[in-house]
Amino acid sequence: MFCDKCGSSLQTGQRFCPSCGKEVVGGAQWAQLRRGRVSAHIRLLGILWLAISAFNTLSGLAILLVAKPVLLHLRELGQGPPEFVQGFLQPLLTLVAIFVLSKALLGFAAGWGLLRREGWARIVALIGGFLALFHPPFGTALGIYTLWVLLPSESEREYAEQASRAA
Template sequence: MYCSGCGVGLAPGQTFCPQCGRPVVMVAAPAGIPGYELQLHNYSGQIRALSIVWFIYAALGLALGTMGLAFANAALSHHWNWWMHGNDWPLGHNWFPLVWLKFAWVILLFRTALCVAAGWGLQERAPWGRVVAIIAAILNLLHFPFGTAIAIWTMVMLLGYRNSRLYDQL
């Protein structure tokens, strides 16, 4: 235990700090707070719901992203040669759409894996799950409307001293 005023180490049972004379305040255990068990139970249910929403968001993002990239592949593969007007590029006519589409697939799979990891970590109440969910929330904040909504919900549920203590107790 350390003094809250000067930070000097305190021996068990000391009532005053020997350095600055400040009284030592004992912190009550969270389990002694009335209604704490009910609050922890409610928080647990909210975390479970949040993890399920992360799984649904990952599946929905993968399905819509796959459809969008399939459409983009079909559109770009037929119209790119018409746009180039026969110019002979060093890598061929289809180098740009292929590179762009492969990059988009990597981004889609990374985003889906991050969302699944966030849902899994929260479902298992893993210590790393909170950090991964916050990172996923920050990266999905600009994906309006669903990504923004789940990001805000995640940040409200996981950030702050009270919520971090509740998550640690799970």
């Protein structure tokens, strides 16, 4: 914090500027009351994890429930891909759907845990954040935001304090 008259650096709790003597009004006390990064962003982060997980769930279910029947229907009509391609596509689509649904489950756990300030949720969210970096554009944005909020060591201490108070 700096003096608004002379620009000198001020320490937290100082009542007067050491250079010009101007009284510091409320600013130094405000610095002590400032919310930390985790407390300022944890609720939004939890909500975003729940929202992106809902979209991942819809995507996974769409792949699982729509893509396979469409391939079967196309095969019955004789317009689908050749038999050997279809034999490869169905297991691949199932695997992709399972991966997307697993990612959604991880996100739901992270979001729910962050909103409830569970001790394990920070680690789950960080793992999800690293994985989300590879899913542009929204996953990448959420991954960066998650890492920015939860990765620093100060965030670890702040989250641990909040988790212990919530327990």
